[in-house]
Amino acid sequence: MKTAVYFCTCGTNISDRIDAEEVKQALKSAGEDCSFTVGPFLCSEEGQEFLQEDLARLKPERVVIAACSPREHETTFQGVMAEAGLNPYLFQMVNIREHIAWVTADKEQAVHKTILALNTALKRVVLHQPLERLTLEISPAVLVIGAGPAGLKAATALAEAGREVILVEKSPVIGGLPVLCEDLFPELECGSCLLEPVMGDILHGRHAEKIELLTMAELQEVTGFIGNFTVTIRQRPRYVDPHRCIGCGECFEPCPISGPNPFNGGLDDKKAIAFPFFGGLPSVPYIDPDLCLRFTEGSACRLCSDACPMGADIIDHNHQEQIISRQVGAIVLAIGASLYDCRQFANLGYGRLPEVRTALEFERMLAANGPTGGDIVTTKGEPPGSVAFIHCVGSLDDQHQPYCSGICCQLAFKFNHLLAEKLPEAEVHHLFREVVCPGKEGLALYQAARHNPQSFFHRYEQLPDLAVNTGENGRQMVSMLGKEAITADLVVLCPAVIPAADTLKLGTALDLGLDRFGFFDAEHSRLDPARSKLRGIYLAGTCQSPADIRDSVNQGMAASGYILSELVSGQKISLDPLFASVQADKCSGCRICNGVCPYRAISFDAEKGVSEINPHLCRGCGTCAAACPMGAIAANHFSKEMIMAEIEGVLK
Amino acid sequence: MTALIREKEKNVAQAAYQPRIVGFLCNWCSYAGADKAGTAQIAYPANLQIIRVMCSGRVEPQFVLQAFKQGADGVLILACHPGDCHYKEGNLRAAQRHTLLLRVLEQLGIKRSRCRFDHVSAVEGEKFVRIIQEMVDELNNKKGE
Structure with missing residues (x-):
């Protein structure tokens, strides 16, 4: 076999330590059938030009280049080979700069080591197979799960780029947590006002026809792989036709049954047919089957339907759950996060004492469309004379969530600011473990609270040091170990941001992997936070880590950026050929490989009784090849024969 | 005098012994x-x-056994740190x-110290050198064991 060996001197970086002539003579005396060419800087423009011409002229069957690290210029030289009309995988690079010339003090040893390494490469390269990149047809449509800030931004950006988007939202309204907030930190913008333009784009903007919004819907199943997912979505019945309902609310009044409104933390009641809250989009009510008498008692009540000015068939109690199937090329997970269950802390009284609230419940209390119309009141309906905010509830605590959620401090200081506006006489107490307010705007609200003579700060060591109880006067006593107790009419707990309940379910269904806190694991937490470890599945917002709105929308945009660059509409995607494959005649069907693959690339064909590797999902790590007891898995470019040849070569 | 010669011979023999190490990185x-x-x-x-392997997970136990069979004095398997795997x-x-492999090697009479697994990150050049030095020293001290 005709092999061409090129020896790059790298100026004098290599030749200072390794004499090319000695190496050449050694290969010759070993009887190696190869050409041997020495060049000064093969990676330079001139070097590449020379290499390309030489390769085109020699037309070798294999190429070995002894130069720098393959991590430096393997792809450069593979490119040159392709330009010269050779398959770029019929090539082996020998790292004689980083691994020999620069680290070997003794010149004789350096030359000896180089000869051994080159001999080894010559043994290996003859076993190389020509490989071609895989190409794959794709569906340009994208499934976005979750219509909070991250999902909304991803959906609009993709739709603007001409992509079909299926936007799936679990709740009856879009906008996520921020639309429940009247004012948002750090600049006290109204949450609805901030998001309404984006939500308007989704519902009736210029690109709205590109977006299929499915509210009250959840992902049920996913099959396939990047570019070719088949997704199954289960949509619960709304019992109201969203396309014909005008959102007038005439149907609420006659409805005879009410129950606690989950969107207001149970602080008020809503009718069985209602908006989750006024101003929620889409402006279409929904029927809660856990309340509506037709479902709870089997009654024939149709008072809501009778009241509808748009016709008798707008509200239809016979609507059924829909199972919807779609083909998509990519999936964006933007399912958001949840808040730590404050009931875990019996000493803080949540669930036991009516005047102890969570931050989200307090947020709704502040909102004009909330249960109190924006009034801050105790359960007696009176404005509180003193409010205590307990920070870090479940955060910074190894027994609960060890991390800082990063948003609760600013939330609490925003509450302080709004309280000072609405109830200037009220005392505000902050009980905290640490104060964390990063970012260029982060300190403003904290400083305002610090400068407010009505605000008091108390540092506690750990949550068990605190106890909230009702005092003799009916007010809440917040006691702290080693400190004087505080009297408060309202106690607000700021819980840790934790993974949403669906994270585990979806993570398991998609085999995505969760980090040690239970959030979706990113491809890389700093470099690639918007990409999951599975090709074609992207992460945006708080499903990956606690985040504020800015970080969430950035991730939504990042996810859409990845999709637009990785899955270009009308183009096939091209994948690296370093994948593994099962040799069916050797496979015993033991399925050990199925379990070791980190990318779900291996499945078992029950009919044939053998495992199969999907080359589009395989990333070429080779761990399956190492695990196979039958030696039935061939890893492209890192085959057992090639590595064995290297072992033999280096130990000659 | 004889003792001196013996000492010298021993030194020469030690100088000539160069442990051969195969590293899967x-x-x-x-x-x-x-x-x-x-x-x-x-x-x-x-x-x-x-x-070079793409992932330390590619290293078949058989590769290590083969290396010892071919006369390696030591085998190194170097991987990313936990949590950093590509x-x-x-x-x-x-x-x-x-x-698991160490148990097999022990049964074959190959000391545990001859087959080392460690984590080296992309910036740990010094740690990498320390590992090589340690292994060479170890093999030199235990020559023939």
Whole structure:
């Protein structure tokens, strides 16, 4: 076999330590059938030009280049080979700069080591197979799960780029947590006002026809792989036709049954047919089957339907759950996060004492469309004379969530600011473990609270040091170990941001992997936070880590950026050929490989009784090849024969 | 006098003994760590020959056995640090396999110290050199064991 060996001197970086002539003579005396060419800087423009011409002229069957690290210029030289009309995988690079010339003090040893390494490469390269990149047809449509800030931004950006988007939202309204907030930190913008333009784009903007919004819907199943997912979505019945309902609310009044409104933390009641809250989009009510008498008692009540000015068939109690199937090329997970269950802390009284609230419940209390119309009141309906905010509830605590959620401090200081506006006489107490307010705007609200003579700060060591109880006067006593107790009419707990309940379910269904806190694991937490470890599945917002709105929308945009660059509409995607494959005649069907693959690339064909590797999902790590007891898995470019040849070569 | 000659012979024999080490290095971290030692130009003994694999999870136990069979004095498997694996968990598989492999090697009469598993990140050029030096020293001290 005709092999061409090129020896790059790298100026004098290599030749200072390794004499090319000695190496050449050694290969010759070993009887190696190869050409041997020495060049000064093969990676330079001139070097590449020379290499390309030489390769085109020699037309070798294999190429070995002894130069720098393959991590430096393997792809450069593979490119040159392709330009010269050779398959770029019929090539082996020998790292004689980083691994020999620069680290070997003794010149004789350096030359000896180089000869051994080159001999080894010559043994290996003859076993190389020509490989071609895989190409794959794709569906340009994208499934976005979750219509909070991250999902909304991803959906609009993709739709603007001409992509079909299926936007799936679990709740009856879009906008996520921020639309429940009247004012948002750090600049006290109204949450609805901030998001309404984006939500308007989704519902009736210029690109709205590109977006299929499915509210009250959840992902049920996913099959396939990047570019070719088949997704199954289960949509619960709304019992109201969203396309014909005008959102007038005439149907609420006659409805005879009410129950606690989950969107207001149970602080008020809503009718069985209602908006989750006024101003929620889409402006279409929904029927809660856990309340509506037709479902709870089997009654024939149709008072809501009778009241509808748009016709008798707008509200239809016979609507059924829909199972919807779609083909998509990519999936964006933007399912958001949840808040730590404050009931875990019996000493803080949540669930036991009516005047102890969570931050989200307090947020709704502040909102004009909330249960109190924006009034801050105790359960007696009176404005509180003193409010205590307990920070870090479940955060910074190894027994609960060890991390800082990063948003609760600013939330609490925003509450302080709004309280000072609405109830200037009220005392505000902050009980905290640490104060964390990063970012260029982060300190403003904290400083305002610090400068407010009505605000008091108390540092506690750990949550068990605190106890909230009702005092003799009916007010809440917040006691702290080693400190004087505080009297408060309202106690607000700021819980840790934790993974949403669906994270585990979806993570398991998609085999995505969760980090040690239970959030979706990113491809890389700093470099690639918007990409999951599975090709074609992207992460945006708080499903990956606690985040504020800015970080969430950035991730939504990042996810859409990845999709637009990785899955270009009308183009096939091209994948690296370093994948593994099962040799069916050797496979015993033991399925050990199925379990070791980190990318779900291996499945078992029950009919044939053998495992199969999907080359589009395989990333070429080779761990399956190492695990196979039958030696039935061939890893492209890192085959057992090639590595064995290297072992033999280096130990000659 | 005889004792002196014997001592000298022993020294000569020791100087001539050059342990041969085969290192399986994962492409993304450990191989890059070895490159880092190169760019920092930290000299280390020439006893190591590096075989690059994409992931330490690719290293079949048979590769290690084959290396010993071919006369290797030491085998190194270097992987990314836990949590840093480019392929999520290949380094953990490699660690598990190494633990099992040591038992097999012991049964074959190959000392545990001759087969080392360690983590080297892309910036740990110095750690990489330390590992090589330690292994060479270890093998020199235990020559023939």
